[in-house]
């Protein structure tokens with residue numbers, strides 16, 4: 001959305017007309033549902049094949065008996081139980097065969113009189129007079145026209161009576177049932193070819209913002225891909241609605257008004273994302289308020305993520321503006337919007353599940369807002385651990401990687417390390433991963449994890465950095481911690497960081513170096529010593545550093561020997577961020593690894609081969625998942641893949 005207007009704008013300052021009242025989550029929902037009175041929007045009749053995933057609008061009673069007639073459950077002979085009462089192995093009873101055979105789908109013509117039997121197939125209709133079936137195994141032929149029955153069969157033996165499965169008139173599926181494969185089978189068995197189901201609400205999906213490109217299009221400078229549109233559309237389908245995509249609307253009053261009016265006129269509900277927060281983006285609100293009464297009922301909710309959520313009802317239709325930040329958009333959709341849309345769709349409430357987990361690190365939070373923290377779960381010997389996915393509301397990955405979320409209430413400024421928290425699962429069918437890897441993530445891990453996936457071993461890699469990985473391993477929260485930590489005293493990698501109960505497994509080498517824009521004369525063809533002298537002496541050179549605790553930071557500090565050049569406090573958390581800052585000219589140099597520098601087309605002066613190794617918890621070493629990991633690591637294909645990506649595989653004997 002557009003930034004706040006500065007002093008040069010016509011209005012002479014940023015408008016601050018939004019968030020007049022920030023409501024609690026519950027109050028915002030109460031006002032919205034009171035204005036909307038959500039209920040199913042209508043019925044339609046669909047064919048049985050098209051009914052999967054739909055919700056029955058009316059109860060269905062069986063129009064016929066199932067089975068429709070008394071039928072045999074065995075291949076054998078329809079007979080009279082009274083005739084068989086005295087039959088035994090040493091005293092068989094002779095029965096005369098009637099002159100017909102009852103196959104499936106053949107109506108019998110002849111009755112079974114006393115002393116007679118009719119050959120019958122499993123599923124064949126029982127002839128008049130018969131009240132039992134004797135299995136063929138319990139008989140012997142006795143000439144062309146008779147059998148000897150060697151067992152007694154009680155009345156009703158080996159047969160199913162008409163209506164014993166479903167009786168005509170019995171309700172087989174109730175209104176409100178979600179139709180799955182089993183329900184379809186049930187309806188088909190009763191001969192029902194169509195189902196009366198709730199109509200799926202058509203919900204318009206509009207992204208807003210000049211910066212949005214659609215996936216598949218090239219990304220121009222300062223653009224990002226529209227992820228909210230596709231994820232909201234998919235989440236609507238998951239919740240029983242039909243999304244209608246309107247794409248990304250630029251920040252232009254006429255375009256937005258036209259799209260919004262069309263969406264409101266042609267759909268049952270409208271969901272926008274972006275431009276709900278402060279700034280001069282109040283265009284959307286003025287337009288929504290003009291769409292119909294009562295208009296906006298809540299704008300600003302005391303929760304995080306999701307504070308700028310805007311809820312409206314215009315002429316009986318729900319209109320929602322989700323925050324632009326992807327995690328905020330998805331969380332508010334999941335928590336507040338989806339349950340209401342499900343009621344429009346006639347869908348049953350979503351199944352909720354939660355479990356208790358220990359949160360291993362302190363999680364700070366804002367006072368005054370209920371904070372929802374997305375977390376990845378790992379199972380340990382002492383129960384579940386919830387790792388907060390600390391990427392913030394702007395992240396697209398934290399909502400998708402989260403297993404669930406826990407809350408920190410508005411009156412607290414954080415959750416202490418080690419606290420227990422109930423975690424609400426985003427997918428109630430959570431299956432904890434077989435292998436938990438916590439520490440520094442490296443793209444060299446991908447071929448190893450691909451092999452595990454192909455073998456059916458599910459692995460979860462949680463990137464928290466090397467130091468935090470060591471701590472997690474020490475607390476028993478993971479199986480493996482990848483690290484690349486130089487001991488500043490010895491210059492050696494990793495060996496001095498192995499905690500009790502762990503062992504070090506060799507990974508691979510990553511060439512660390514000083515990266516700069518290719519062709520930059522201030523670095524081109526310099527040795528490392530020359531380059532370091534240059535950065536110390538040239539105040540125009542801007543560096544990009546790494547976050548404290550990262551292996552690269554330790555190395556950088558060692559190289560700088562106490563100096564803090566311009567840019568030192570710019571401390572992103574990844575190799576890629578360092579390379580992007582240099583490539584895009586926000587910085588001139590930084591320390592990163594060769595594969596990343598190459599990917600960004602940067603110049604590179606080698607420093608040293610840093611060792612990326614694995615701490616393995618000894619107690620877990622023999623588990624099948626850890627064994628699979630170690631095997632995958634040792635495969636020649638892995639070494640090839642590492643070489644291809646610019647890493648130096650460890651020598652293995």
Ligand SMILES: Nc1nc2c(c(=O)[nH]1)N[C@H]1C(S)=C(S)[C@@H](COP(=O)(O)OP(=O)(O)OC[C@H]3O[C@@H](n4cnc5c(N)ncnc54)[C@H](O)[C@@H]3O)O[C@H]1N2
Nearest residue numbers: 001207226227228229274275276277278307323324325328
């Ligand atoms: N001064 C203040 N700034 C902000 C506040 C505030 O209270 N005061 N609130 C912050 C919070 S909290 C959130 S959440 C965001 C929400 O911002 P908007 O809803 O106005 O959204 P935008 O500004 O349009 O975009 C924010 C961010 O998200 C990206 N975005 C937008 N649409 C999409 C999309 N369809 N797919 C992917 N990403 C999208 C957009 O490019 C921005 O990066 O505001 C804070 N600021």
Ligand code: MOO
Nearest residue numbers: 305306307328393
């Ligand atoms: O409410 Mo925003 O969604 O904190 O990030």
